[in-house]
Amino acid sequence: MSLSFSGGKHIPGYKHLTQDLPVVTMAAPAEVIIPLSQHTGAVCKTLLKKGDKVKVGTKIGSSDKLISSTVHSSVSGEIKAIADYNHPVLGTSIAVIITSDGKDELDASIKLRGSVSPLGKEELLKIVKESGIVGLGGAAFPTHVKLTPPKSIDTLLINAAECEPYLTCDYRIMIENPNEILKGINLLKKILGVKNIVVGIEDDKLEAISVLRNKIIAKSYSIKVQPLKTKYPQGAEKQLIKAILDREVPAGKLPFEAGVVVINVGTALALYEAVYLGKPLYERIVTVTGKSLRSPANLKVRIGTKFSDLIEFCHGTSTAASKVIMGGPMMGLAQFSTDTPVIKGTSGVLVLSEKEAPDYKEGPCIRCGRCVDICPVGMLPFALSMCAESKMLEQAAQYNPRDCIECGICTYICPARRRILESIRLIKAVAK
Ligand code: SF4
Ligand code: SF4
The missing domain is CATH 3.40.50.11540 (NADH-ubiquinone oxidoreductase 51kDa subunit)
Incomplete structure (x- = not known):
């Protein structure tokens, strides 16, 4: 028997685009951008400097803080720069930029x-x-x-x-x-x-x-x-x-x-x-998909590979992309550029067409209650949305915005196309 929880909903999966495609290993790109913050917690400190040589798996960043995680090179080559670069979650962040020598030599460790x-x-x-x-x-x-x-x-x-x-x-x-x-x-x-x-x-x-x-x-x-x-x-x-x-x-x-x-x-x-295998986390499987993409795939890619390289490997787009998202469409993050690297948390890169990701106009709440019925943690999403709209951010605290797991199913179900999750994220950010 299949088990479940209360609330939530079965939604179209679009998994047929890639579910039967075996994982394909993508060769290391000519350059990788490896952010020193790819995890919840403290940013790593750089252990190396511009011009240093690295191999696949060489440790390039670490932190002495408890909540942090070590970062490794995903190619062999030379550190070109340590500088701010686009980051799929943080917008921009300090990163180690490495030019590959094409040899793919493994670190002795x-x-x-x-x-x-x-x-x-x-x-x-x-x-x-x-x-x-x-x-x-x-x-x-x-x-x-x-x-x-x-x-x-x-x-x-x-x-x-x-x-x-x-x-x-x-x-x-x-x-x-x-x-x-x-x-x-x-x-x-x-x-x-x-x-x-x-x-x-x-x-x-x-x-x-x-x-x-x-x-x-x-x-x-x-x-x-x-x-x-x-x-x-x-x-x-x-x-x-x-x-x-x-x-x-x-x-x-x-x-x-x-x-x-x-x-x-x-x-x-x-x-x-x-x-x-003694292998540090320098590569992962990423689902690269969406109806704009010519050849969706599951790819084994090096951390630090740019989204634009993944899209090119999948033979580019056949129709103009309306949105590029890192992660899934419900909880993922829309990207402002494809000149952005894969990080450890990149489970997917979605290249969505206009039909898949239309730009809806938000309407007034019609108090249908669907968002309340579907919320898996029993919140009043419409109330939070209205507080945000009326700029009553302090009053929103009575609706316990911190309990929201940011699943986005309330936004998905809303017939008025209200951007409820966006409102809740705003309320949470202001309350910090
Ligand atoms: S689903 Fe949308 S329209 Fe219906 S109550 Fe919630 S916010 Fe209002
Ligand atoms: S995003 Fe938050 S408020 Fe909306 S359904 Fe999910 S848990 Fe409930």
Whole structure:
């Protein structure tokens, strides 16, 4: 039986554009732009300078702050500059710009590990931190911090819902790399010391469910695969926990308060690569798609590759793009330029046509209540939208804007095309 949460809605997926396309490895570009902030937390300090030589996997930035993550070069070559550059989340940010020498030489630190069995929890955590692993679902929270919760937990949930329309990178890795993912999950199990492990997958991803279940049976692993109703935002952490475990995470709190750690399935694969292959996080799978694009694809790309290079690799656009978004269409961020690099949290680059992303005119609220019925956290989205419109930002506090998980389903459902999520983000920013 498929499980779910209250609120939310099944929305068109547009996943057919890429779901059956095997991952293609894109060659390293001539130049990469590697931001020193690709994660939640402190910006890294540069460890090198202009003119220094690097190899694939050379550490180029780190921080002594707890919430931060190490950054590595994704090509071999020379540091051309350390300067501000376009950033897909921050607008602009300090980045290390590296010219590739085309040799793709690996850093001496990258070595296969013969056996991982002797590695204990602390050694594994050190590898996770040194490898720069962050949540690959989009939030990019440093994984070594997530794996050291301040309270004891009893359950590890692997988030493989991939509920955002268009995105299929998680689906592809489940089909193409199930053994590696399951080894990564077993490493997580060892670090967290939990017995209860559940992989949550939406029930329209039947092949992924079947592939993982068969591998689990063949290896006698103690991991459960739980089908979930195909409904947005099924992959939001709190909704996943409610659906699978029927536990509530209190407003403003993190999953460990409910005894759970949630890790994205792509992060489990990155953990496998770091521990077994000695490989830091310098590349990832990105779904590059949208109806403006000639050849949508799932690409394995180096961190720091420009969006414009991805679009060119996909044979450019056949119709003018109305919008370019990093991430999914519901929670992703519209980009002002394609001269912007892939970062660790880039799950997708959407190149949407006018038909897919029309420029709607906002109308007055007709008090239909649809946004209230659909909100997965039981908020009054229309009230927040009206507060923002009337510039009553302080009064908005009574509607608990901080509880909003920014899923955007209220904006999607609104017949008046009100930009509710934009209003809530504004209210939250002002309240900071
Ligand atoms: S869905 Fe739109 S029109 Fe309906 S109550 Fe909410 S804000 Fe108003
Ligand atoms: S108010 Fe926030 S949580 Fe509720 S539907 Fe809108 S974006 Fe999602």
